[in-house]
Amino acid sequence: NAGVTQTPKFRILKIGQSMTLQCTQDMNHNYMYWYRQDPGMGLKLIYYSVGAGITDKGEVPNGYNVSRSTTEDFPLRLELAAPSQTSVYFCASSTPGSSGNTIYFGEGSWLTVV
Amino acid sequence: GENVEQHPSTLSVQEGDSAVIKCTYSDSASNYFPWYKQELGKRPQLIIDIRSNVGEKKDQRIAVTLNKTAKHFSLHITETQPEDSAVYFCAASSNRDDKIIFGKGTRLHILP
Numbered sequence: 155n156a157g158v159t160q161t162p163k164f165r166i167l168k169i170g171q172s173m174t175l176q177c178t179q180d181m182n183h184n185y186m187y188w189y190r191q192d193p194g195m196g197l198k199l200i201y202y203s204v205g206a207g208i209t210d211k212g213e214v215p216n217g218y219n220v221s222r223s224t225t226e227d228f229p230l231r232l233e234l235a236a237p238s239q240t241s242v243y244f245c246a247s248s249t250p251g252s253s254g255n256t257i258y259f260g261e262g263s264w265l266t267v268v
Numbered sequence: 269g270e271n272v273e274q275h276p277s278t279l280s281v282q283e284g285d286s287a288v289i290k291c292t293y294s295d296s297a298s299n300y301f302p303w304y305k306q307e308l309g310k311r312p313q314l315i316i317d318i319r320s321n322v323g324e325k326k327d328q329r330i331a332v333t334l335n336k337t338a339k340h341f342s343l344h345i346t347e348t349q350p351e352d353s354a355v356y357f358c359a360a361s362s363n364r365d366d367k368i369i370f371g372k373g374t375r376l377h378i379l380p
Binding site: 185187189195196197198199202204210212213244248250254255256257259260261262 | 269274300302310312313314317319357361363365366367368369371372373
């Protein structure tokens, strides 16, 4: 089972460039999330989506955009990359139920902005 | 919005001893509290979770307790082993806005 798949795994961007981090899941989960994790730090929620066509801001949305045109895909767009966006980005998905809301993470995308 | 505080940020315990990590949350509507373990260079993975209608849950050497009144929840690891060395994250989630907010993490070192 693939689970949550993120691409690319590693990327170096120059200041001002744009890029899209791709995320797809094959578990038919309704909910999808993007988190960033700075070195030695915790996970900060960037954006999340509770279903196709619906997106909401998380804790740190500035400098990012998302879209959710299908249940499977939740790409994260960085416009005008800045050094402060150097981080590890994790996509995740879940389907909340009566037993809770276990989220499953992708393997992460390491992004460096120079 | 929800705010999750986690302590300590670093914890060193002798192999075989117990480790306790504590979290507090701010939103009384939060009703689901998972704990994740992250090994170096890897993705976070769920190790145990608890819902607000339960006070304690145990899975082998790992247990989680929840005090809804005080908005505290804790992770207990007994008989620690070298493979328990990792970063542990607590999180809180509610039905109201479906966000899952994480604490800043605790780096656990198991000393030989």
